[in-house]
Amino acid sequence: MRAVARRAQDFVLGVLVSGSGTNLQAVIDAVYSGRLRATIGVVISNVATSKALDRARAAGILTVVIDHKAYPSREAFDAAVVESLRGNCVDCVVLAGFMRLITPVLLDAFPHRVVNIHPALLPAFPGVQAQAQALAYGVRVTGCTVHLVDAGMDTGPILAQATVPVLDGDDEDTLRERILVKEHELLPAVLQWIADGRVEVVPAPSGAAGGTKAARPTVRIHAHGSAPPPPRNAGPTAR
Ligand code: GRF
Numbered sequence: 001m002r003a004v005a006r007r008a009q010d011f012v013l014g015v016l017v018s019g020s021g022t023n024l025q026a027v028i029d030a031v032y033s034g035r036l037r038a039t040i041g042v043v044i045s046n047v048a049t050s051k052a053l054d055r056a057r058a059a060g061i062l063t064v065v066i067d068h069k070a071y072p073s074r075e076a077f078d079a080a081v082v083e084s085l086r087g088n089c090v091d092c093v094v095l096a097g098f099m100r101l102i103t104p105v106l107l108d109a110f111p112h113r114v115v116n117i118h119p120a121l122l123p124a125f126p127g128v129q130a131q132a133q134a135l136a137y138g139v140r141v142t143g144c145t146v147h148l149v150d151a152g153m154d155t156g157p158i159l160a161q162a163t164v165p166v167l168d169g170d171d172e173d174t175l176r177e178r179i180l181v182k183e184h185e186l187l188p189a190v191l192q193w194i195a196d197g198r199v200e201v202v203p204a205p206s207g208a209a210g211g212t213k214a215a216r217p218t219v220r221i222h223a224h225g226s227a228p229p230p231p232r233n234a235g236p237t238a239r
Contacts, residue, residue: 021052030188
């Protein structure tokens, strides 16, 4: 695969992975096809044997293994991740099958710039085994969600969702595969919105916390070019 040199104006992604990396591959393919105008500055895995690392290496992308077991706390692990992300001038962090809970150490280093993809229509079926949860509940429609990450488990502001029907006879594997098809379309598209500065985080309205649900921030997706672009990282020492 052709290597593409990083330009000064590139929007730089840092992708965190733990597993097979099909979403990473979708992002790589979108970058190389020009559908996603961004650069992948680094792929970081907490699992040295992750297939996602092979995908990154095959695409000529810098890979870093940071083994969480080598750190005394989640915060210490996240600090090492942040150091690598900053050292590679990352603007936006993508959790693409990253099987670790992240802490404020990472969130505060990239405010509103950590994105996750989840294989269910949040807030339904957060956490692990979302497809099995959907099958067990008996929903007829499920899907995937791309959202900004906050301190909760799959609770951050929702950027976009895509639906997938649950078919009679579906098992976890067939449902997972059909959801992944949608994930691979949705994630690069949403990353382009962020790169274009189209995503505005709308703070929770003050005084709205009196209802049954706590007030929470939401996002507004602007028409192309109508929102200011996100801040670019000027270099390894910028943050
Ligand atoms: C995807 O289903 C994603 O939604 C979830 O973990 C899975 C990762 O798959 N967070 P892959 O590693 O991208 O193939």
